Amino acid sequence: MAQAPTAGSEFDRDTAVTSRAPGVYEADLSPGWSILKALNGGYVLATAGRALGLALPHPDPFTVSAHFLTPSAPGPAVIRTETVRTGRTVSTGQAALTQFAEDGSEVERVRVLATYGDLGALTDEVRTNAKPPAMPPPEECFGSSDGPTDVFGDSTLLGRLDVRMDPATSGWAIGKPTGTGELRGWFGLADGRDPDPLSLLLAVDALPPAAFDLGVSGWTPTVELTVHVRARPASGPLRVAIATRNLAGGFLEEDAEVWDSADRLVAQSRQLARAPRAKDLA
Amino acid sequence: MAQAPTAGSEFDRDTAVTSRAPGVYEADLSPGWSILKALNGGYVLATAGRALGLALPHPDPFTVSAHFLTPSAPGPAVIRTETVRTGRTVSTGQAALTQFAEDGSEVERVRVLATYGDLGALTDEVRTNAKPPAMPPPEECFGSSDGPTDVFGDSTLLGRLDVRMDPATSGWAIGKPTGTGELRGWFGLADGRDPDPLSLLLAVDALPPAAFDLGVSGWTPTVELTVHVRARPASGPLRVAIATRNLAGGFLEEDAEVWDSADRLVAQSRQLARAPRAKDLA
Numbered sequence: 001m002a003q004a005p006t007a008g009s010e011f012d013r014d015t016a017v018t019s020r021a022p023g024v025y026e027a028d029l030s031p032g033w034s035i036l037k038a039l040n041g042g043y044v045l046a047t048a049g050r051a052l053g054l055a056l057p058h059p060d061p062f063t064v065s066a067h068f069l070t071p072s073a074p075g076p077a078v079i080r081t082e083t084v085r086t087g088r089t090v091s092t093g094q095a096a097l098t099q100f101a102e103d104g105s106e107v108e109r110v111r112v113l114a115t116y117g118d119l120g121a122l123t124d125e126v127r128t129n130a131k132p133p134a135m136p137p138p139e140e141c142f143g144s145s146d147g148p149t150d151v152f153g154d155s156t157l158l159g160r161l162d163v164r165m166d167p168a169t170s171g172w173a174i175g176k177p178t179g180t181g182e183l184r185g186w187f188g189l190a191d192g193r194d195p196d197p198l199s200l201l202l203a204v205d206a207l208p209p210a211a212f213d214l215g216v217s218g219w220t221p222t223v224e225l226t227v228h229v230r231a232r233p234a235s236g237p238l239r240v241a242i243a244t245r246n247l248a249g250g251f252l253e254e255d256a257e258v259w260d261s262a263d264r265l266v267a268q269s270r271q272l273a274r275a276p277r278a279k280d281l282a
Numbered sequence: 283m284a285q286a287p288t289a290g291s292e293f294d295r296d297t298a299v300t301s302r303a304p305g306v307y308e309a310d311l312s313p314g315w316s317i318l319k320a321l322n323g324g325y326v327l328a329t330a331g332r333a334l335g336l337a338l339p340h341p342d343p344f345t346v347s348a349h350f351l352t353p354s355a356p357g358p359a360v361i362r363t364e365t366v367r368t369g370r371t372v373s374t375g376q377a378a379l380t381q382f383a384e385d386g387s388e389v390e391r392v393r394v395l396a397t398y399g400d401l402g403a404l405t406d407e408v409r410t411n412a413k414p415p416a417m418p419p420p421e422e423c424f425g426s427s428d429g430p431t432d433v434f435g436d437s438t439l440l441g442r443l444d445v446r447m448d449p450a451t452s453g454w455a456i457g458k459p460t461g462t463g464e465l466r467g468w469f470g471l472a473d474g475r476d477p478d479p480l481s482l483l484l485a486v487d488a489l490p491p492a493a494f495d496l497g498v499s500g501w502t503p504t505v506e507l508t509v510h511v512r513a514r515p516a517s518g519p520l521r522v523a524i525a526t527r528n529l530a531g532g533f534l535e536e537d538a539e540v541w542d543s544a545d546r547l548v549a550q551s552r553q554l555a556r557a558p559r560a561k562d563l564a
Contacts, residue, residue: 062533063506063554065347067374067395069367084378084393085351090505092349092393094376096366111366111374113349113395115505122531127496129463130527181411214409223372223397224345226508228535228554230528245412246512246547249404251344253510253550265528268535270552272345272510 009193010160011202015047017054023081025051029099031074035155039072041110041222041271042205043157048079048095048112049201055081056091058116060197065113065226072109076100090117119197119232132259133241138164138186142173161206162188162237172212181214183207184241187258195233195260203238204256204269210244211252211275218276220252225271236261250275291475292442293484297329299336305363307333311381313356317437321354323392323504323553324487325439330361330377330394331483337363338373340398342479347395347508354391357381372399401479401514414541415523420446420468424455443488444470444519454494463496465489466523469540477515477542485520486538486551492526493534493557500558502534507553518543532557 014030033043045066053059077099084092092115098106135141141164165185171177187203188195195203204227209220239259244252252275258267296312315325327348335341359381366374374397380388417423423446447467453459469485470477477485486509491502521541526534534557540549 063349065349065395065506065508067345067347067366067397069374084349085390092351094393094395108367111376111395113347113376113393115349119531122533125532126530128528128530129496214411224347224508224510226347226506226552228506228552230530230533230535246410246550248408248410248512248547249401250407251404251512253512265530268528268552270508270510270550 009189010191011189011193011199015043015050015198017047017051017079019054023055025054025079025081027077027079029072029074029077032156032160035157036219039074040157040202040205041068041225042202044072044097044110045112045225046198046201047077048097048110049114049198051079051081052093052095052112052114052116053198056083056093056116057086058091058118060117060119061114061201061227061229062090062117063115063226063228064201065224067111067224068222069108069110071221073099077109078106089121090115119229122231126264128265130257130265132263133184133239135166135184135186135239138237141166141186142170157206160190162190163207169213172215177213177215179214181210181244182242183210183213184239187238187240194235195238197229197232200229200233200258200267201227203240203258204267205271207240207242210242210254211247214244214247216247216276220273220275223272223274225269227267227269229267231264231266233260233266234262234264247275291471292473293471293475293481297325297332297480299329299333299361301336305337307336307361307363309359309361311354311356311359314438314442317439318501321356322439322484322487323350323507324484326354326379326392327394327507328480328483329359330379330392331396331480333361333363334375334377334394334396334398335480338365338375338398339368340373340400342398342401343396343483343509343511344372344399345397345508345510346483347506348392349506350392350504351390355381359391360388371403372397401511404513408546410547412539412547414545415466415521417448417466417468417521420519423448423468424452439488442472444472445489451495454497459495459497461496463492463526464524465492465495466521469520469522476517477520479511479514482511482515482540482549483509485522485540486549487553489522489524492524492536493529496526496529498529498558502555502557505554505556507551509549509551511549513546513548515542515548516544516546529557
């Protein structure tokens with residue numbers, strides 16, 4: 001079973017779900033996690049992920065695939081889960097998160113297919129080739145109050161997070177993108193809540209778009225997001241490095257790696273997003 | 283609608299589906315696509331993908347997420363599709379591929395969530411940062427008959443493919459893995475059928491495991507596979523480069539990039555696989 005929410009944490013309060021019937025959960029999506037007036041995809045996914053952790057016999061997301069259908073809005077949501085297969089070490093389930101239109105009908109926001117396991121039961125063997133991103137310490141990085149504040153004018157998400165961006169990948173904020181398509185920064189929650197497997201689903205989607213470093217501005221809505229959670233993160237701040245390498249045909253992919261304070265690569269993700277319309281391109 | 287199968291092609295013959303009822307299709311999985319006695323995941327996914335292309339109003343896979351539940355076997359299969367959402371430029375659907383146990387009950391092999399669109403309708407703008415892999419020409423690469431033939435003893439898949447591996451990433455076949463976790467090669471179908479969006483679902487899962495280059499031997503069954511199809515591939519051979527960077531806790535990820543003869547990055551994928559058990563590690 002999933003862990004009980006950490007009392008008082010914004011993340012746990014706003015991703016909380018209550019069981020309405022077997023496999024059916026209710027949530028109340030908070031307006032506090034929006035970016036440019038749309039609820040952050042990782043926040044919505046984490047909420048659906050919490051329901052799946054309660055519905056399935058294994059507690060932790062291992063690999064989560066989400067197809068985003070319509071933008072989520074603050075307000076009530078219903079999450080209907082289905083158990084696809086239960087096994088000894090992993091189980092697979094599906095979740096459909098819907099919200100209510102003005103006429104009371106349900107509109108599906110995201111469909112999730114996920115395999116859960118027990119991160120505590122993984123072997124200790126770690127032969128990771130990848131290396132953590134080199135970044136200055138947090139005090140030398142840019143917080144949301146350090147740079148231009150007009151970039152994300154109507155975004156409440158920034159108030160929930162403590163993100164410090166590496167100056168080397170922040171040129172875009174003053175009109176000087178590097179053209180490499182990479183961003184990286186320190187990631188924490190503003191109220192100090194430690195990371196856990198569920199908050200990793202948020203962390204992979206919580207930095208500014210990597211496309212900003214290509215000189216592309218404007219919204220890049222996520223079409224699909226797959227997250228692999230590879231280890232229970234240690235306490236303390238995370239380092240998130242994102243990169244896009246294939247902006248083409250009106251779409252782009254964005255890869256994210258999340259490293260914990262013990263230098264473990266705790267999560268990897270890739271999303272497919274729509275590129276802004278041509279008139280938005282710098 | 284999906285294109286009519288290319289007459290006579292092994293891939294089209296063996297991924298063919300027939301409609302049994304609205305949204306329900308039948309297939310007959312062929313024993314010709316097995317690796318070490320298990321049907322190749324990309325082949326099974328391509329078959330489910332064909333059904334989705336018929337069921338959805340858009341013909342081409344854009345982003346496909348598959349959770350593999352139990353190993354597929356040669357023989358009859360049923361693919362039940364559900365349309366999740368239809369839109370103007372993309373549609374999302376789900377597919378459950380099942381086979382029959384000895385007692386006649388159905389066992390689900392793979393559950394797929396996919397968003398389809400029209401690759402022919404994408405904009406022409408290509409700003410891909412990534413570069414095609416540098417490889418010797420096919421005649422200087424190793425075909426399946428060039429190296430040790432005992433590595434994949436009971437594998438019929440090799441007879442369906444024309445794969446030529448870069449010698450620089452083939453040391454593992456003679457006990458000399460580089461330790462980098464990268465493999466690359468030319469990819470084609472043995473009968474010369476040109477690539478298309480559906481065959482890309484096979485191409486991303488058709489090379490030997492990248493883990494072999496870490497000195498890891500043994501089967502690495504796929505738990506989850508997400509494929510992004512980014513462009514309709516040009517005629518001619520494909521180049522496939524795969525890499526694993528995070529072997530840890532009994533699992534590993536494997537990324538694949540597929541480049542066509544026009545130097546377009548036509549597909550990107552990531553799979554999560556189980557690492558062989560410790561006793562199999564070199």
